[in-house]
Amino acid sequence: MVEKSLPHDIPMVIDYATKCRTDFLDLFLIAHSEFYLGSHCGLFTVAPVFRRPVALVNVVPIELAPTWAENYLFIPKLLWLRRERRFMTFREIFDSEAFIYDRSEDYENAGIELVENSAVEIAELAIEMEERLRGAWQTTSEDNELQGRFWSVFKHARNHGPMVSRVGTTFLRRHSNLLPRTQ
Secondary structure, eight states, X not given: OOSSOOOTTOTTOOOHHHHTOOHHHHHHHHHTSSOEEEOSSGGGGHHHHTTOOEEEEEEOSGGGOOOSOTTEEEEEOEXXXXXXXXXXXHHHHHTSGGGTOOSHHHHHHTTEEEEOOOHHHHHHHHHHHHHHHHTOOOOOHHHHXXXXXXXXXXXXXXXXXXXXXXXXXXXXXXXXXXXXXXX
């Protein structure tokens, strides 16, 4: 369900959610898409059935980040500590229970505010996925270092196999201050 329709004057945009959405078309569109871009709720699980790459946004709890597929990208929500007026570092998240909280009350009781990914961060993730699929994405050694710094603190959970997915590159560049320092 959506709150309201999109404006009618946007060229080349179909307001799928309010004009023509059906259960069949949900599956059909995912099966025939270049990749899935969205949250890790519901329909995201259809994409792997049709071997579609996945780019997930607003991943929370971070324990549920998809780590098992090379053609997956994701960006987590940031966690804002209200009392300290700052974002939690990734090490702090994984060293606390915050990485497994699955109810808004858990975050509220811990004094943590969930911060949605911005439209810019989501667009950057979509562009990165599209460029990776085209073979046009250029990964630098600094980008690989940022990935390594993130995965060095990622707490391995029972539902994770090898860590082969990637966190969105521009997201890590923008939030590198939340990563552990290089040894």
